[in-house]
Amino acid sequence: MTKQPDYISKQKFMAELYRYKRGSVTRRHFLNVTGLGAASTVLGAAIPGLTAGPAAAGDIGDRAVLATWPNYHDPENFDAFTEATGAHVQVNVFGSNEEMLAKLQAGATGWDVFVPTNYTITTYVGEDLIEPLDTSLLPNYDPAAYDTRFAEAGSVDGKLYAVPKNYGTTGYAVNTAHTGGTEMTSWKQFFDMTMDSFSGRTMVHDYQLTTIGNALKYFGYSFNSVDQAELADAEKLLIDVKPHLFAISSDYQPSMRNGDAWMTMCWSGDGKQLNTDIPEIAYVLGREGGEIWSDYYAIPKGAPHREAAYALINFLLDPAVNAKEVLFHGYPSADAHTNALLPESLLNDPILYPAAELLTPLEFGAAVTLTDPNRAELMARFKSA
Amino acid sequence: MTQRTRNFLLLAPAGAWFLLMLVVPLSVVLVFSFGERGAAGGYVPAFTLEQYANLPARWAAFRNTLFLAPVGTLSALLIAYPLAYFLAVRVSAKWKMLLLVLVIVPFWTSILIRSYAWIFLLGGKGIPALIEFIGFPAIRLINTPFSVLVGIVYGYLPLMVFPIFVSLDRLDKRLLEASSDLGAKPWPTFLQITLPLSIPGIATGCMLVFILLMGEYLIPAILGGGKVFFVGNALVDLFLQSRNWAFGSAVAVTLIVVMLATVTVYMRFMARLSANRDDVSLI
Amino acid sequence: MRLYAAFVYLFLYIPIAVIAIFSFNAGRNASDFVGFSVKWYGKALDNPFIMDALKTSLTVALLSALFASVFGAMAAVALQGIRGPVRTAFDALINVAVMIPGIVIGIATLIGLVTIFEQLNPLIDAIWPFASDAPRLQMGKASLVAAHTMFLMALCIIIVRARLAGMDRSLTEASSDLYATPFGTFVQVTLPLIFPAILAGFLLSFTFSFDDFIIAFFVAGSETTLPIYVFSSIRRGVTPEINAIGTMVLGASLFILLIAQTLLRPRKGK
Numbered sequence: 019m020t021k022q023p024d025y026i027s028k029q030k031f032m033a034e035l036y037r038y039k040r041g042s043v044t045r046r047h048f049l050n051v052t053g054l055g056a057a058s059t060v061l062g063a064a065i066p067g068l069t070a071g072p073a074a075a076g077d078i079g080d081r082a083v084l085a086t087w088p089n090y091h092d093p094e095n096f097d098a099f100t101e102a103t104g105a106h107v108q109v110n111v112f113g114s115n116e117e118m119l120a121k122l123q124a125g126a127t128g129w130d131v132f133v134p135t136n137y138t139i140t141t142y143v144g145e146d147l148i149e150p151l152d153t154s155l156l157p158n159y160d161p162a163a164y165d166t167r168f169a170e171a172g173s174v175d176g177k178l179y180a181v182p183k184n185y186g187t188t189g190y191a192v193n194t195a196h197t198g199g200t201e202m203t204s205w206k207q208f209f210d211m212t213m214d215s216f217s218g219r220t221m222v223h224d225y226q227l228t229t230i231g232n233a234l235k236y237f238g239y240s241f242n243s244v245d246q247a248e249l250a251d252a253e254k255l256l257i258d259v260k261p262h263l264f265a266i267s268s269d270y271q272p273s274m275r276n277g278d279a280w281m282t283m284c285w286s287g288d289g290k291q292l293n294t295d296i297p298e299i300a301y302v303l304g305r306e307g308g309e310i311w312s313d314y315y316a317i318p319k320g321a322p323h324r325e326a327a328y329a330l331i332n333f334l335l336d337p338a339v340n341a342k343e344v345l346f347h348g349y350p351s352a353d354a355h356t357n358a359l360l361p362e363s364l365l366n367d368p369i370l371y372p373a374a375e376l377l378t379p380l381e382f383g384a385a386v387t388l389t390d391p392n393r394a395e396l397m398a399r400f401k402s403a
Numbered sequence: 404m405t406q407r408t409r410n411f412l413l414l415a416p417a418g419a420w421f422l423l424m425l426v427v428p429l430s431v432v433l434v435f436s437f438g439e440r441g442a443a444g445g446y447v448p449a450f451t452l453e454q455y456a457n458l459p460a461r462w463a464a465f466r467n468t469l470f471l472a473p474v475g476t477l478s479a480l481l482i483a484y485p486l487a488y489f490l491a492v493r494v495s496a497k498w499k500m501l502l503l504v505l506v507i508v509p510f511w512t513s514i515l516i517r518s519y520a521w522i523f524l525l526g527g528k529g530i531p532a533l534i535e536f537i538g539f540p541a542i543r544l545i546n547t548p549f550s551v552l553v554g555i556v557y558g559y560l561p562l563m564v565f566p567i568f569v570s571l572d573r574l575d576k577r578l579l580e581a582s583s584d585l586g587a588k589p590w591p592t593f594l595q596i597t598l599p600l601s602i603p604g605i606a607t608g609c610m611l612v613f614i615l616l617m618g619e620y621l622i623p624a625i626l627g628g629g630k631v632f633f634v635g636n637a638l639v640d641l642f643l644q645s646r647n648w649a650f651g652s653a654v655a656v657t658l659i660v661v662m663l664a665t666v667t668v669y670m671r672f673m674a675r676l677s678a679n680r681d682d683v684s685l686i
Numbered sequence: 687m688r689l690y691a692a693f694v695y696l697f698l699y700i701p702i703a704v705i706a707i708f709s710f711n712a713g714r715n716a717s718d719f720v721g722f723s724v725k726w727y728g729k730a731l732d733n734p735f736i737m738d739a740l741k742t743s744l745t746v747a748l749l750s751a752l753f754a755s756v757f758g759a760m761a762a763v764a765l766q767g768i769r770g771p772v773r774t775a776f777d778a779l780i781n782v783a784v785m786i787p788g789i790v791i792g793i794a795t796l797i798g799l800v801t802i803f804e805q806l807n808p809l810i811d812a813i814w815p816f817a818s819d820a821p822r823l824q825m826g827k828a829s830l831v832a833a834h835t836m837f838l839m840a841l842c843i844i845i846v847r848a849r850l851a852g853m854d855r856s857l858t859e860a861s862s863d864l865y866a867t868p869f870g871t872f873v874q875v876t877l878p879l880i881f882p883a884i885l886a887g888f889l890l891s892f893t894f895s896f897d898d899f900i901i902a903f904f905v906a907g908s909e910t911t912l913p914i915y916v917f918s919s920i921r922r923g924v925t926p927e928i929n930a931i932g933t934m935v936l937g938a939s940l941f942i943l944l945i946a947q948t949l950l951r952p953r954k955g956k
Contacts, residue, residue: 081734083908088922108735108910111921116644123445123646125800125824128908141443218543224629225644265546265628269921276718278527278545322908389443394645395460401640402463402632406767409868413764414776416757417839421779424836428798429782432790435797446797482694489691502691504943509698511939512705513897515916516932519924520701523708560698618787620900625920635789635900642793642904652797655790662785 082326083108085118085132087313088269089288092346099333105326113268114225115388122147122318129318130327133183136171136312137227137383143174149317150177155328158335160355168312168352171382180314181335184287184349187372187380188228188309191274191284195298205235205304208281209259217262221270221282226397227383228283228309229256229266235306242384249396256400266401274299290348290369301369307379312352429659435652444646454653461654464637465661471548471633472616475555476609482556483563483608488597490564491571492579503568506561518554518625525550525626546628554622559615563608570604571597606673610666617662634658702936709929726926727934736931739915743896746827746911750834751891757835758842759884763876765843766850783840792904795833799825799905825907833905834895841894842887849883850876 082099084091088111096107110129112118115138121127123145134142142148153159159181161169172180192202196216202208212220222229231241233252243249264279273279274292284292289301315331317324333339337355344351344360350370351357357365364370387393439449490502509517523529525544535541544550574597582592620635634654641651712721730736765776786794803823814820857879861871899913906914912931919928 106734109918109922110910111918113921114644116646120444120643120646123443124642124796125803125907145443221628260630263628263630265630267629272522272924273526276526276528391440391645391647394647398637398640398645399460399463401629402461402467402637406868410764410768413760414772417761417843418776420753420757420832420836420839421776421783424795424832425779425783427802428791428794429786431798431801432794485687485690486694489687493687505695506698508936508940509702510893510897512702512932512936513899513913513916515899515913515920516705516928517701519920519928520704523704524701557697557701560694614785614787618789618900620789635787638789638793642796648797651793655793659786659790662787663782666785 078103078105078326078329079323080104081106081108082130082323082330083110083128084330085110085112085121085127085129087112087133089271089291090133090347092342095334095339095342098339099330102333103326103329105323105329107330115227116225116394119145119147119388127318128322130321130323131315131330132318133313134180134316135383136314137385138388139171139180139314139316140174140385141388142316143179147319148179149319149321150179151181151317152328153178156181156332156335158332158337160353163354165352165354171312172314172316180316181331182352183313183315183334184344184347184351185310185312186286186349187303187377188232188283188285188311189289189301189303190281191270191289191292191299191301192281193274193277193296193299196280202300202302203305205232205306205308208283208302208304209233209236209255212259212262212281216281219264219278219280220259220262221265221267221273221279222259222263223283224266224268224401226393227387229400230393230396231383231387232283232304232308233259235304235308238306241307241309241381242387244386244390244392246392249392253396253399256396257403260400260403285349286369287347287349290367293369294348303372303376303380305376305379307381310377310380310382312382313349432652432655435649436656438649438652440647440649444648446648449649454650455657457650458653458657461634461637464632464634465657467632468617468619468634469661471551471555471631472613472619475552475559475616476613478552479556479559479563479612480605480609483560484567484601484605487564487567487571487601487604491568491574492576492597506564510561514558514621515625517557518622521550521554521557521626525553545626546630548627548631550626551623551631554626555616555619558622559612562611562615566607566611567601567604570601570607574600602673602676606670606676610669613669614662614666617658617665705929706933706936709926709933711926711929714925726930730927730930730934733927735910736912736915736927739910739912740931742827742909743912746830746834746902747892747895749831750838750895751888753831753835754838754842754891755884755888758839758887759846759880761839762843762846762850763872763880765847780840780843783837784844786837788837788898788900791833791837792901795829795901796825796904799829825905827906827909830902830906830909830911833901834891834898837901838887838891838894842884842891845887845890846880846883849880853879 082105084107086109091109096109100106112121115135118132118134119138119141122129122132122142134148139148164182168185169182172178172182190202190205190208194202196219197211198215200207200211202211208220222232230249230252233255234243234248235241236255237248237251239245239248239251243252264273267273270279270282270284271288271292274282275296284301286301289299292299293301315334317327317331321327334343335353337353337359340351340353340356341359344356345364348370351360435446436454437450437452439447439451439453441447486506490499490506494502522545525531527545529544531541531544544553578596579592582596583589587595618635619633620639623631623633623636624639638651638654638658641647641654708719709726710722710724711719712723712725713719761776765773803825807820807822810823811820853876857875858871861875862868866874897913898911899917902909902911902914903917910918912935916928916931919925
């Protein structure tokens with residue numbers, strides 16, 4: 019069942035036994051690393067204390083801590099996980115990849131599973147903050163079933179660090195009740211309208227990648243540009259737009275729903291959720307381009323409940339569970355098994371699966387934007403202006 | 404046990420605590436402020452004044468804070484003073500305690516939750532809708548400096564009411580009676596007797612609120628929609644977004660210096676006012 | 687005047703009313719009232735993470751308030767009889783501790799402790815005599831209690847000191863004139879006099895620690911206090927569950943206040 023070594027030194031065995039007795043590792047971990055897993059039914063009786071009750075419940079501990087994004091999981095799936103394993107899922111919600119990285123860099127987050135975006139994974143590997151995944155503990159992960167475009171960022175130097183959750187685009191949501199019939203198709207319109215009839219009604223994200231990236235797209239520059247002159251143009255636009263903004267915040271659903279905000283930078287799943295509940299809110303991909311991204315499940319170094327982490331990821335990768343997730347959050351999955359379970363109407367949904375001519379100009383975020391000090395400072399100047 | 408040993412033992416826990424949790428961390432911040440940012444964030448040891456040279460990049464945050472902190476303090480004072488006066492002078496002893504406790508009770512709900520309630524109240528379906536319903540044109544309240552000011556005054560009002568109440572409550576009511584017996588009008592009585600006597604309370608209240616406002620983060624973050632930016636917000640962003648520990652440390656050191664300077668000047672000024680008060684009370 | 691006071695109380699209580707009303711909302715959304723229900727109270731009480739966060743908050747607040755008031759009172763009593771450099775140093779530390787914004791305390795404690803831990807952990811690993819993994823120093827409840835205590839201790843020293851300053855010196859002098867030992871004087875005269883101040887310091891500290899978000903946000907490591915939980919939930923879109931917690935905490939505080947008032951009411955005829 020596992021690829022654990024079948025031989026470990028006597029000293030290591032005693033160390034593991036000691037840890038097991040103190041309760042700092044679980045029975046399953048102990049059996050696995052000592053190679054006793056397969057023989058446990060025989061040996062279990064011989065070593066007092068190893069014959070614990072039914073394997074399922076107590077095995078993975080009583081909790082798994084998940085660091086993720088807002089509106090990103092079906093709560094019912096977590097209830098089912100708790101039912102099946104006895105472990106509760108504690109959800110910590112974050113506002114940006116930068117914040118996740120900052121918390122991990124400062125040490126001791128207590129997370130078991132986190133959800134990094136494609137362009138951040140190499141930085142986590144470089145900073146030694148992420149654990150290589152043991153696929154033997156993820157039987158539901160079938161690499162062959164994934165569209166490689168949305169899975170390849172999970173591997174760095176041939177080692178697997180993260181498995182795909184779902185992908186999506188970053189466009190904007192606009193309440194068409196207020197556009198006066200104008201058809202919204204571009205980032206140029208997004209910023210121009212904000213400074214005109216939408217003044218005081220537009221929201222932009224509270225992190226650098228998309229807010230700066232989409233301002234760059236206004237001028238037709240690359241979404242990932244770190245060129246000083248191009249960033250200067252984007253900065254000027256953002257500073258001009260700022261007095262006309264409703265808010266700089268990545269939590270835009272409440273304001274869009276209650277009508278305070280009319281337009282917001284928006285991830286496609288949020289766009290889908292808003293559009294489903296309020297049909298006049300449309301989701302638009304800028305003609306000039308913008309971001310396409312893929313989110314992953316990963317385990318940080320030093321996760322306190324490692325067993326539960328693997329169990330949770332494996333559970334969420336189960337096509338039936340994943341299909342429920344997709345129906346809840348409205349982001350497309352790159353997993354063929356999951357898609358086989360989804361209704362035809364969803365698979366043809368233009369918000370989830372945009373037309374090719376809109377998809378082609380989109381760019382994946384580049385790792386350099388995450389650590390580029392100039393983009394970070396630009397964002398700070400924009401926010402404090 | 405000698406007096407000396409006794410004092411040493413009594414002071415040891417507090418001294419050790421201050422050393423480990425105040426002196427050491429602040430020293431680390433000071434050291435970091437002369438360092439550099441690592442390639443992926445964090446801190447790399449160095450000795451450079453670059454971070455301090457870069458401070459003008461956060462001038463806007465300091466400007467906002469140095470504007471809204473005094474304005475917020477003053478607004479809280481203006482709203483709190485009449486209430487404290489009412490509680491101390493006008494209310495019978497029977498009701499005094501109850502009404503005073505009612506000022507603190509809102510404090511027992513998390514400031515986060517209370518601020519969130521203000522999002523609803525100031526948002527499009529709250530007070531603006533009411534104003535429109537009455538027949539006035541709709542106005543934008545949420546995510547403005549005004550909404551941040553409301554949150555600030557709301558959050559810190561009890562801190563202002565209490566010290567003023569205490570100083571007014573001590574005031575000998577016979578003084579006021581004597582004054583009015585002598586034919587003084589209410590306003591001169593207030594200006595010449597009551598107000599000067601309550602200056603210590605005002606001084607304490609303003610200082611408490613001002614100190615808290617200088618480091619404020621939550622209220623602008625929740626009620627300012629990310630558009631109203633204090634030094635506190637700049638610090639959180641520097642540590643949690645751009646992960647620039649060196650520059651963040653320099654901003655923190657600067658904030659401490661600005662505060663110590665402001666508060667020292669303020670205390671001098673208040674001490675002078677209190678000295679005048681002594682003259683007044685002699686009359 | 688009365689009208690003005692009524693207006694201020696309205697200002698203070700409208701948000702509380704909003705919180706309480708929406709805690710009974712049958713819908714998920716915290717801004718659209720769709721019907722009456724108490725289900726969110728059940729959900730909040732059933733949620734193990736809320737209960738854990740509450741327990742963490744209570745533990746941290748209790749310990750911080752205890753350390754701060756006891757050590758603070760001890761220091762205040764000692765400082766009363768001291769002049770010279772030690773006194774000057776302590777005065778400076780107390781002032782700095784009270785004046786530094788919470789956010790700076792949080793950040794300084796975080797980077798200060800992380801830096802120290804990075805130095806110490808390999809050392810502990812090296813000298814750890816057992817075969818098992820050596821314990822690792824990391825941010826958590828202990829660091830949070832330590833940070834809260836530092837700042838609250840300064841506050842308690844100020845409060846107790848104010849009480850000591852207002853104390854009638856002739857009492858202690860009379861006591862020692864009557865040949866009481868210094869310790870006897872302390873227990874029988876000083877302690878009863880400063881006890882209300884210690885208690886006030888304890889209660890203030892508890893309240894502050896229980897409600898603190900910004901220091902905990904940086905210092906709590908993997909621990910989740912109630913304010914941190916609430917902050918995280920707010921980003922997820924507030925459900926009435928949060929309102930239910932807020933209303934329950936408020937109700938519990940009022941209840942405790944009521945009991946305290948009944949117990950502490952001065953007896954008649956005394």
